[in-house]
Amino acid sequence: MQVSIETTSGLERRLTVGIPAEQVDSEVKKRLQQAAKTVRLNGFRKGKVPLKVVKQRFGAGVRQEVLGEVINRTFYEAVQKEAVKPAGQPSIEPTQLDEGKDVEFVATFEVYPEVAVSDFAAFEITRLSATVTDTDIDNMVEVLRQQSATWETVERAAQDGDQVTIDFTGTRDGEAFEGGTGENHDLELGSKSMIPGFEEGLIGALAGEEKTLALTFPEDYHAEDLKGAAVEFKVTVHRVAAKELPPLDDEFFAKYGVKEGGEEKFREDVKANMERELNNAAKSKVKNQVMEALLGAHEVELPKSLITSEIETLRNQALQQFGGGANAQNLDLKSLLPDEMFAEQAERRVALGLIVGEVVKAAEISVDAERVRAMVEEIASTYQEPEEVVNYYYNNQELLSGVESAVLEDQVVDHILAAAKVTDEQSTYEEVIKQEPKDRESQGKDAE
Template sequence: MQVSIETTSGLERRMTVGIPAEQVETEVEKRLQQAAKTIRMNGFRKGKVPVKVVKQQYGAGVRQEVLGEVMSRSFYEAVQKEDVKPAGQPSIEPKEMAEGKDIEFVATFEVYPEVSLGDFAGFEITKLNAEVNDADVDTMVETLQKQQATYEEVDAAAADGNQVNIDYVGTKDGEEFAGGKAEGQNLVLGSNSMIPGFEDGIVGLKAGEEKTLALSFPEDYHAEELKGAAVEFNVKVNTVSEQKLPELNDEFFAKFGVEDGGEAKFREDVKANMERELKNAAKSKLKNQVMDALIGAHELDLPKALIAGEVEALRGQMMQQFGGQMPEGMDMTSLLPDEMFTEQAERRVSLGLIVGEIVKASDLKVDADRVRGMVEEMASTYQDPEEVVNYYYNNREMLASVESVVLEDQVVDHVLEAAKVTEQDSTYEEVIKPAQEAE
């Protein structure tokens, strides 16, 4: 086998591979002889069909099959010989495929970039410290009550926190627009589920009253024709209802799995869940800082094939969130174009390459004890933790996903050992707040 390789641009490589004709023709002849022993053809007994006849009937198809297999096998033998690491599948272009002649094909593919690790000592990381106090638990209990709240009609002006039942019609330049009309819609004032100014405009109205609201859609509104548009909404209030919180009693506690122990046990469970949430949020924010620092310290040329693969994975995840339903007449790419996921895909590919190099350079191995601890922690939230632990350890794919997370955590710890870490006192609310809101 003859191999030559050249760099066309960046990470792209063009490999020309030559295969002796004998290698292909010998394999074709072997398969035709095997076929002759089992094939059925009119005029011949089974196993007695001459190879020449079999070749006339099936030779072209068998040869095509052999060519595909030989080119695929030869490609991977060639990349091993040349010590290159393809990123994604190659594009293979046949050059010489004629029977009796040496085979030649050209494979175009991308390779993984070289990752030169930077100095982690220059990383400045802030570690947030916080505890769950009684006031935090009080706030959470009230939140849980609100989730189970009911509403009772009142003869009063609508106030923030009330639920109103409304009819409304939206117009733009005097004409109704799509999606701007509803009847009998319930709306909790202060929920910010409508465009800015809509809910504020209803405050003070009583059942039976109407009002016209002059508003503007946000500049980043999802519907192109309504971005920044000046509109009017004619709103009629049908009913005003006040929120009624459920009592803290055994019936309420049972909804959250607390059958015995009353309010003390309920608050204990709530606090335990909050502490678990706090721990995970603090860990996540610390990890994100490390990952951001790694991205900032390493500028990589990324293989397009890997980015495309991540885009597809992200698109698939979003489709699952939508229940996998596709509007009639649309394909997934039209509904969710690549541009929606490109930035996130590039980040994931970059981090994958950098983290992989750190694992290799530092010879990190998955810590089995940490894997066990993570599995047991996840299992602790289920009714039968031992059953969940056994499920993970009997499912290689599930366990591998945990091992991957643990190894990534070990990389974070490795970076933090060299980085400058500043500890900062914080609160439960600040730590669990998503990064975008915190900014």
Template sequence: MQVSIETTSGLERRLTVGVPADQIESEVNKRLQQAAKTVRINGFRKGKVPMKVVKQRFGAGVRQEVVGEVMSRSFYDAVTKEDVKPAGQPSIEPKQMEEGKDLEFVATFEVYPEIELSDFSDLEVTRLTAEVTDADIDKMIEVLQKQQATWEDIKRKAKKGDRVNINYVGTKDGEPFEGGSAENQFLVLGSDSMIPGFEKGLIGCKAGEEHVLDLTFPDDYQAEDLRGAAVQFTVTVNGASAQKLPELDDAFFEKYGVTEGGLEKFREEVKENMARELKNAAQAKVKTQVMDALVEKHSVDLPKALVKSEVGTLRNQMVQRFGGAANNPQMDFASLLPDDMFTEQAERRVKLGLVVGEIIKANDIKADADRVRSMIEELASTYQEPDEVINHYYSNRDLLASVESAVLEDQVVDFLLAKAKVEEKASSYDEVIKPAEKDA
């Protein structure tokens, strides 16, 4: 096998491979001889079909199959010989496939970039610390109560937190505008679901009343023709209701898996879950800071094939998240989502994957078995039969590999934190749990 390789541009490589003709013909003849023993052709007994007839009937198809397999195998033998690591699948173009002549093909592909790791001694990280207080537990229990709340009709004036059922018509310069009307719409006053001033204008309303609201759309409203526009809403209040929270009794506790121990046990369970959430959120914020620093500190040429693959993954995740394929299998939702929606995030993920991989390789970091076990046990603890879940993870290579990958990332973060300047900042439960604000 003859091999030559050249750099075409950046990470792209062009590999030319030549395979001797006798290697191809030998494999083709071998398969035709095997086929001759079993093939059935009218006018001939099984196993007695002349090789000339077998070759006429099946030669072209067998040769095409052999050439495809040889090109694929030869490509991977060639990149091993040349000590290059392809990033993504190659584009293979045959140059010479004529029978009796040496096979020649060209494979174009990208390679993984060389990554020079930065110095991490100047890395600065803020670690938020907090405790779950009784007030935090009270607040969480109220949230759980609101999830199970019912609504009761009221005759009094509606106030913040009450729910109204309304019809409304919006007009701009005296004419109705698209999307500005609705009937029998429920609205919780104070939920900030509508444009500024809409809900405030309904505070104090009662069922059966009509209110006219003169409002202005925000300058950054999504509909361009309504940005900053002065409009008028005529609102009819069909009804109003107040939220009634359920009692903190055994029936309520049982809905959250607490069957004995009453309020005291329920509070313990809530605190335990909140503490776990607090720990995970604090770790996630630290990890995000470290990962952001890795992105900022490294300049990496990204293989287009890897970015394209990651774009596809993100697109499919979005389709699945919103149930597109399940709700309408006839509609190809993925094709409606352009690459540009995911390119920036895909590039970040590919870059992080390459840099983290290089840190793991350079420092010979291996997934800690105890940490893998601990993570699986924590994941399993939220299920009714945790032992079955644990066994399932250890019996499924893909699931286990996903946990090992997550543990490796955490170990990389710990490795970098050991070199970084870490400042601890006392905080509250709500501040730690609150998602990090994204730049505009």
């Protein structure tokens, strides 16, 4: 096998491989001889078909099969010989395939970039911590009650926080506009789900009353033709209802899995869930800071093939999230979800994958099996039959691999924190669990 390699541009490489004719021809002959022993053709007994006839009938197909296998195998032998690591699939173009002549093909591909791991001592990380107080638990219990609230009809004027059931018709210059009508629409006053002035205009309304609201759409409204438009809504109020919160009784506690122990056990469970959420949020904030620091400290040339692959992954995830998986084959996904929607996130994920992969390699970090077990058990603890969930994870390699990747990321973060400048800061539950303005994913596809 003859191999030559050249750099065409940046990370792109062009590999030219020559394969001796004998290597291909001898394998083709071998397979044809094997076929001659079993093939059935009219006019010949089984195993008695002349090799010349077998070659005439099957030679081209067998040769094509052998060429594919040989080219694929020798490509990977060639990149190992040249000590290069392809990123993504190569583009292979045969240049000589004639029988009796040496086979030649050209493979074009990108390689992984070299990443020089930075000094983590320059990283400055703030680590927040907090405790779950009785007030925090009270607030969470109130949130749960709000989620289970019911709406009860009242015979009075609507107040802020009430729910009104309405019909409405919106017009602009006397003409109805698209999206401006509704029937039996339940609207919570104060929810800010309608344009400014709409909900305020219904405070004080009674069931059976008709009101006319003269309003103006905001200048930043999403529909271009309605930005800043003066409109009029005619509204009929059918019902006024007040929110009624459920009492803290056994029926309410049972909805959250507490069948014995009453309010004390319910609050214990709420606190445990809040502490779990608090711990995860604190870890996530630290992790995001570490990943931002890694990105800021490394400039990495990104293989286009990896970005393209990551964009496709993100596009499919978005499709599944919105329930379009079943009919995906009938959709023009690149028109509905163009590459530009995912390009920035894909570049970030690929860059982090490359950097983190190099940290793992440089620090010789391997997945801690005990931490994997602990994470699986923590996940399982939120289910009624934890042991069954643990067994399910360990019998499903795809699920287990996901946990192993998460643990490996945590180990990388711990490794960096050991060298970084870390400031511990006491905070509150609400502050720690509050999401960042732009919630980023901490890790991309593993570079290994």
